[in-house]
Each structure stands twice: as C-alpha cells, then as structure tokens.
Amino acid sequence: MQHCLFAHFDKDNKVADYVLHYLGEIKRLGFFVVFISAARIGEPELARVRDCCDDIILRDNAGLDFGSWSEGFAKHRHAIGGRLLLANDSVYGPIGSLAAALDRFAATPADFYGMVESLEPSPHLQSWFLLFEPWVVASDEFASILSQPFSRMSKREIIRNGEIALSRRLLGAGFRYEALFRNERSALMNPRYAANPMLLFWRELLVAERVPFVKVELLRDNPIRVEDAATVLRVAETIDSAFSSLISSHLARTARPQRAFQRPFWSRWRHALIRQRHRLQQENRPVSRAVNSAQLEFLTASLHAWRFVKDRF
DSSP: OOEEEEEEOOTTSOOOHHHHHHHHHHHHTTOEEEEEEOSOOOHHHHHHHHTTOSEEEEOOSOSHHHHHHHHHHHHHGGGOOSOEEEEESSEEOOSSOHHHHHHHHTTSOOSEEEEEEEOSSSSEEOTTEEEEOHHHHTSHHHHHHHTSOGGGSOHHHHIIIIIIHHHHHHHHTTOOEEEEEOHHHHOOSOGGGOOOHHHHTHHIIIIISOOOOEEHHHHHTOTTOOSOHHHHHHHHHHHOTTTHHHHHHHHHHHOOOGGGGOOOHHHHHHHHHHHHHHHHHHHTOHHHHHHHHHHHHHHHHHHHHHHHHHHHO
C-alpha cells in the first residue's frame, strides 16, 4: 500500500480547513495517510482529522518537518509496500486536480519526484511535496537520510542535511528525480541568480507550469514584496473557485504584520531584479538586460561574500 507521511504544525493548535481539504485529496488517491503533528492538538481537532487519516502521531515541536517524517517513517517503514509521499501544510492546495499533477509525473519516469526543483544553493527538490518509488523507500540510503537526529539540529542544519541532502544523496546513489517545474525546461532563472521559484514566480508555476500549490508564506508574510494576497487569490480563483475561501479563512486567523517578515532591502532588490530580468528577456531589450545583469552580478557577489563570512565565522 502507498503511504503518505504528512507533517503538521499550527501555532494556535488548530487543524485548518485547507489542511483537511489537502488530506482528503491525498486520501482519495488511495494513500494510507499518517498525520504527524508537532502542535498541541486537543480532542475536538483530532476528531476532525480522524475522518481523513489512518494514523495520528503527536510529537514535540522539534526537528521541523523532517523530524516528523523521521518519526512517521520509523513507525511505518516496514508496512510501506508502495510509493511514499512526504507532504506538509506549508502550501495551500491542491488548487485544481492533484490526481492530474501526479499523472504528469508518469510522463517522465524517474525514481522520485517533487513539484518544484530549486537551484538555491544547489539543484534539489523542494521538500513540501516529495513522492518516492518503492525501490527508493526500501534503499539503505533513504533510510539513512530519514534516520538522522533532526530534533537536535538547527533549522539551517535541517535544510542542509534534510531537504538539500535528500536529493543530493539519492542522486549519488544512482536514483533520478523529476519535477513538474524544472528551470532547464522553462528558463525562468539564470542558475547563477537562483531564488525560490515558489515565491518569485508563483504565477508562472501555478498557471503555466500547472503546479497546483502556492506557499502559505507568500500570502501570509509576502517576504520579498511580490503581489499581495488578494492578487494571488484572484489568480487561484480562476483555477479553483471553491478553494479560495479556505485560504481566506486561514489568513484571517493567522495574519501577521508583514513588515516583520520582509527580507532585507538588498534581498528584495535582488528578487525584483530577477523578475525584471525575465520580463526584459521576454521583451527582447538587450541594453536594459545588460544593466540588469550588472546589478545582479554586484548583488550576487555580495551575497556570496556574506555567506562565506557567515559560514566561516
């Protein structure tokens, strides 16, 4: 049987309606759904989850999503006979058909899949949706990755040893990955000027690439100052009109002052230049692109220098 390990956290100890919708869609696709929460959920919320999940694990809030997936895998590892899906509640969706998205994976057979490939800091699949074929799940390398002590790691260490290392180590073991969005097919970004495509090019991914999700962070926090939540919701409504109300209700409960979560000015400037670069390329404006590239080179060199100093000291 194919399994889904779903990582959840909510600061108010709730299970949002959009999460229940997502879990229900996964369940309808035939997955044995294991709900793993690092929140202190009470019985009324647990009762709502039981309708669309086969097992519930409550754990301490440590290790982020990889800590939850690790605990779920340790419990259910020997029962997993089919595909394994790792998912979490950091995205709103599916906006449209999840089944259609999974069917598209079959168009380019691989050993494991993700919705979105990221190039920052090196190519890897973003971890909020990862689907593994049975032979990958049964491999020693996969078990080794998920058995790491994530609960004792910092967020930065979890990203490096979890999300990035997962793709890198499985590739090193001879497995291949595929994603609905890969930059080499769409050329949205120059790899040298990599950024999070789910924040920077959310519209292109949702509409053109048919990735049926948007990041919660994009609408709630808007960290790089792209379009506001109302704009994103209007686009989402053209694809799935019923789902936007679930997003709105969650945002109403979890709204936070966006200024507190904005990236530094130089980071927002860099992201704006990357978006501008894509637009200038479409408009075939070589002179403006040359100016844009010079600015990006300056910011990219500064960013690399800052990361070097941070890692060194």
